[in-house]
Amino acid sequence: MTILLLVFAFFLLIAIGAPVAVALGGSVVVTSLLLDPIPLAIIGQKAFANLDHFSLMAVPFFFLASALMDTGGLVRRLIAFANAFVGHFTGGLGITTVLSCVFFAAISGSSPATVAGVGRIMYPALIRDGYTSRYALGALATAGSIGILIPPSIPLIIYGFVTETSVTRLFLAGVIPGVIYALGMVLMAALLARHSDAPRHSRMPWPERARVTRSALPALMLPVMIFIGIYGLPAFEFGPISSDGGAIFTPTEAAVMAMLLAIVIGMFVYRELSPRDLFRTIADTAPSVGMIFFITTNALLFAFFITKIGVPAAVTRMIVDLGLEQWQFLLLVNVLFLIVGFFLEGVPTILMFVPVLFPTAVAMGVNPVHFGIIVIVNIELGLVTPPVGLNLFVASGVSGRPVLEVFRGALPWMAVTICVLMLVTFIPQLSLFLPELVFGK
Amino acid sequence: MSLVSAAKYLDVALSGIEDGLIVVLSLAALALGVMQVTLRYVFNTGYEWNEAAFVLVTITAMLTAGVRAVREDRHISVDILPSIAPKPVAAIMNVTAVLASLGLCVFLAWCGWLYVGFARMMDTASPETGIKDWIVYSIMPTMMCLFALRYIIRLIIGVQSKPSHKEGAS
């Protein structure tokens, strides 16, 4: 009865177009007031305590860092760099788009930020070069989703936060699937370009390449510095210089340092970020994070309530009673996330479903890190499926083309996403190899 | 001054305050985070209160940004039904959605206020910062009041049709 009212209130609020956060929090409030009271002060406690976690603080800083890289001219130089080396292949500019997304992804924790950052520059460039808008839109919307697979990644941070899994391990786990995804996208870029009449460019001469590389170097150093900061250098001794190779900061502190570096490079190296730009970029970007924080606190209130009324335990019992094999369970999870992904974005999806599914997954012997990567690739898919697909909206926003056209463009590219999803689901070693190599089992 | 123009005036004033708070607090949090890393790695020292302060400033900055997101309608929703429903029905749905949001924010502010009262009764303080817990817990009800104020302004100025989605999370 309680659960029925909760679900009914939730969907009613969603249906009338109330914010997802309000649907989550509102359904709990209505249900608990009517049927299963929680002390009101506990709701007050939860609302604050849900946000009071160090690891959650990485989200705003990675978000702001991405936006500042765009404003500060780092993104433009990364794209020029990618183009200098792959521009002459068939589908060269398409491949440039994919690689630019990879470079940007290595600093950005967010896929829509990747689509927006790369798309603002690449979409006009692709059209100018003779690519169809369908090709350009598909490339951007799907390749952009690599932003959350290659570390850092906001959804992985949230997943680690909800499941108490090491974010450092999760980040490493995303690297190999991310590279496979990128290779798949590069192949698709070349393959699809054969069917359009995109021009081929001549190879860029080496002095020109050197110039572009020099200009991009500070921007390229940023992800390198973040990576070293999180994972440390191998220990070495070289004459008087020695290092014990320890890491310098936690993933949360890495986000802070990424923002600092983006400001320093944009302001003092490229001189494209004025104090005024800094002010505007922060003020305009932060509300998107404010939205995430409001969803987070309400989603965790929701999770608290369904835990209290015993839903996760019941679901786990039900799935265990079904007697599924591990692979059947994982397939079921993929189907569930596909359906959820039509309607919900990544962060709310994790906050709502992972607390229910995670204990079951662990009980079925799925590795928490592996499960995290499965969830993330599912979310990548959800980013490009209508009616609610953030990458579709952003690509539509930067191009001025309708959402449906973006989706049609994305369809062939989604084959790559689905292949990667299957690989990641059924070959745990793709996710687990790197973290186990570095940290042991 | 009519109610609508008063609301519009309040909207502009509030926007300026929000912008200022968001930027100043974000940069303060940045400074605290950088300070923590630098002190620990370069000087091999640090303050116990640093991390707690960093978290509090960041939360306050981002909740203020959440208030701003109400104004710009950036709180993600699934607006399929309102977008295909006939205009008058859609208008009712939009107003109901805003009322529900307002109700939730007022309710959370109330719960947060009760919680602050509880913390005052316990009279506990954070071991790291020495700040009384109830002062810290006041952040939530204060911000929920501002959320509510933003929703009230939207009700008065008019619940316009929603602008297209902007950049979001994932």
Added chain:
Amino acid sequence: ADRIILSNDTSALNLKGQTFEVLAKELKERLGDTAAVDVFHSGALLDQKTQIQGLQLGSATFVAPTSGIYSPLAAGLNALTLPFLLTSSEMVNTAWNDPVVREAFVPELRKKNIEPVAIWLSGQRELSYRGSKPILTPEDMKGVKIRVQSVPSDIEAFKAVGANVISMAWGEVASALQQGVIDAVEPTPMSLDSAGMVEVIDQMTRIGYQYAFYIVGANKTWWDGLSDADRASVQEALEVANAFNWENAAKENEAAYAKIRDAGKTIHELTPEQLAQWKEKMQPVWDEFGSELVGQDAMNRLIEISSGNQ
């Protein structure tokens, strides 16, 4: 007795989790259909930070956080974990049952709607760290980045030996240690093992500077509202759970030491002289947190218990 909610802030698999399960089973057997008993593990309902308030406000019936978590509510509890004061389970147990010592924190907890009903054991806090250099004397501890709980007397104890004290959420500690963000930690062997840190550390030094334990708290409104018969049943159930816990704590810690040794990590035993050096450096903390917080009488009792002149 309605609904009884047991909220565990750690995993279901470690000793505390198992003890909670025993308690739940015994409660169900004794109270029968009059009460529904639910156990929540891994902080799924209330995490380490929020559980005490959850207990006070009635969202949980029983919680069992580590003693330091209660200290903002009853400052006197800090005296039980002063460095080199109570260093064995027997001393902790004696102190827990001592009327003079109890006076220093029980009334305070009761005033705040908490009925302290039992203690469960964790173990001796040892120094576990990365790196090849052994830490044997307080001098070796200079500049070492160590994570301690945010308990003022713990922080001061390690500052007194010149360590660089870092407070950090327990969930982040394993990866921070792995990456070298911090150098050392000081949990009990059992907690070190259940946090998966045995592989991460290189060495352990047995300073055993305090004996860590959990305080089982009950919601006092609920506790006082029980009928005498029900309260007796609950107390019986608690006694069974306590016995299970006390029986297994030593075993689990021994197993953890063995596991550390089997993983090829060095465990340093200190000489009495070395231990005396640690004690000498850390003991000044007593002045700051001892008599001032618990009063001279209780502090004298604790010192008697500590020196074995009970």
